[in-house]
Amino acid sequence: xxxxxxxxxTGNVAANAVRAVLAHPDLELIGAYAWSxxxxxxxxxxxxxxxxxxxxxxxxxxxxxxxRPDVVLYMPLLxxxxxxVRLLDAGINVISTANFITGRSYGxxxxxxxxxxxxxxxxxxYGTGINPGLASAIxxxxxxxxxxxxxxxxxxxxxxxxYESAETxxxxxxxxxxxxxxxxxxAKARQLVFQDAVEMMAAALGVExxxxxxxxxxxLATDDVDLGxxxxxEGTVCGQRGVWTGTYHxxxxxxxxxxxxxxxxMAPDFTSGGHGHVIEVVGxxxxxxxxxxxxxxxxxxxxxxxxxxxxxxxxxxAVVAARxxxxxxxxxxxxxxxxxxx
Numbered sequence: 001x002x003x004x005x006x007x008x009x010t011g012n013v014a015a016n017a018v019r020a021v022l023a024h025p026d027l028e029l030i031g032a033y034a035w036s037x038x039x040x041x042x043x044x045x046x047x048x049x050x051x052x053x054x055x056x057x058x059x060x061x062x063x064x065x066x067x068r069p070d071v072v073l074y075m076p077l078l079x080x081x082x083x084x085v086r087l088l089d090a091g092i093n094v095i096s097t098a099n100f101i102t103g104r105s106y107g108x109x110x111x112x113x114x115x116x117x118x119x120x121x122x123x124x125x126y127g128t129g130i131n132p133g134l135a136s137a138i139x140x141x142x143x144x145x146x147x148x149x150x151x152x153x154x155x156x157x158x159x160x161x162x163y164e165s166a167e168t169x170x171x172x173x174x175x176x177x178x179x180x181x182x183x184x185x186x187a188k189a190r191q192l193v194f195q196d197a198v199e200m201m202a203a204a205l206g207v208e209x210x211x212x213x214x215x216x217x218x219x220l221a222t223d224d225v226d227l228g229x230x231x232x233x234e235g236t237v238c239g240q241r242g243v244w245t246g247t248y249h250x251x252x253x254x255x256x257x258x259x260x261x262x263x264x265x266m267a268p269d270f271t272s273g274g275h276g277h278v279i280e281v282v283g284x285x286x287x288x289x290x291x292x293x294x295x296x297x298x299x300x301x302x303x304x305x306x307x308x309x310x311x312x313x314x315x316x317x318a319v320v321a322a323r324x325x326x327x328x329x330x331x332x333x334x335x336x337x338x339x340x341x342x
Contacts, residue, residue: 003320006031006069006092008083010039010057012163013097014075015048016309021073022053027316031067032057035076065090070320073312074098077167081110084125088117093124093320095312100127101200102326105192115326124322128315128329130293130307131156131277132197132256137329138289139279140204146283148341152201153255153280159271161262166230174237174262175230178218183237188214191242191258198246198254204330207340209246209253217241219266227262238263239270249342283341 005027007018021027034040034047034057045053058064061083064072071093074084079098087094103111103125118125128134135154143149160169169175171190173183195212202209219239225232232238239261246254264271276292293307318332 002026002028003071003316004028004030004067004069005316006033006064006067006072007044008033008072008074009035009076010044010047011075011077012165013309014073016306017073017075017313018044018048018050018053020310020313022050024313024316027313029053029055030069031055031064033061033064034059061086065092071095071316073316075309075312077165079106081106081113085113085117088114088121088123088125091121091123094118094126095315095319096125096127097129097133097308097312099190099193101132101193101196101328102127104196104199119325122324124319124324124327126315126319126322126327126332127193127196128311130311131258132194132200133329134307134311135277135279135291136197136201137332138277138291139281140201140330142279142281142287142289143205143283145287146281146285149205149253149281149283150341151252151255151280151282153257153278153282155255155257155259155278155280157259157271157275157277158261159264159275160260161227164227164229169230169262172240172260173218174240175232176236178220178235178237184216187216187240187242191244194242194244194256194258198244198256200328200330201254202246202248204328205253205340207248207253209248210250212244212246215243215245217268217270219261219268219270221263222265222267225263225265230262232262239266241270248340253340 005021021029032044040059043052044055045051074094074096103114139152172187198212218237221232221238223234241259243257245252259270279289281287
């Protein structure tokens with residue numbers, strides 16, 4: 001059966017998704033949403049750096065709903081819950097990479113709206129990416145080889161200078177003095193999806209956490225840095241290390257650590273750990289999994305986000321076949337978490 005797909009927006013992540021959909025024998029691209037008026041009416045291939053594919057992007061949501069797609073790959077820079085609700089109400093499955101795992105990071109009211117719309121429309125709603133998303137799935141799967149589980153940790157290290165989104169980094173506080181009022185709170189708010197991931201993983205393990213705490217460390221530029229698309233004056237934030245920790249019976253059970261930097265001209269130096277993910281599952285026995293993203297020697301801005309897009313596209317078949325409502329990585333892959341040590 002061919003699954004009919006609509007692509008929502010045509011930015012860097014979406015450009016990879018379009019390539020993956022076009023290459024997949026079971027998927028058919030039938031439409032695309034254009035966020036800006038300047039992109040509406042243009043061929044999707046042209047918008048993502050390909051030859052024309054015969055599909056014209058539109059800014060009319062009703063027009064896309066009328067196409068009766070099976071799934072929408074929802075990949076905007078800034079999400080709109082009203083749009084997501086309209087799609088779900090219409091019975092269209094939604095796979096989101098827009099800061100979404102359970103919807104909790106959107107706020108309780110918005111999360112409830114999304115869950116209710118998915119159930120009412122008989123559609124599935126799934127959030128993914130490289131992390132949170134694929135990294136959580138790997139960690140949970142590895143935990144299937146453990147008994148008396150004591151801790152799961154996911155440590156991410158990423159040179160993000162190829163992700164040319166000044167809006168994203170400004171929202172996280174990059175390029176600003178470290179004492180800027182509200183900087184830490186703003187960075188935490190933009191990372192709330194990782195609290196979603198911690199809680200989702202705990203639910204997959206069958207435990208209820210005591211709390212989820214957040215810690216943020218800052219790296220500062222040692223001189224003026226010009227990225228071409230963003231300026232980082234000396235003494236401003238150019239790197240962050242954020243750690244989300246879920247405790248169970250008073251001890252850390254699930255940790256997700258995020259080390260992101262836009263330049264290595266930074267103090268303290270956060271870059272020594274390399275690039276990729278280290279997953280530690282501690283129990284009987286313990287596992288350590290190192291997952292490195294091996295990129296081509298010459299990296300363009302589109303290729304730099306491929307793993308996030310592919311985690312969404314490759315989940316299409318499973319999500320379309322899933323039960324209505326919210327689904328997570330614990331529902332889709334073969335995850336068999338071991339017993340948790342009390």
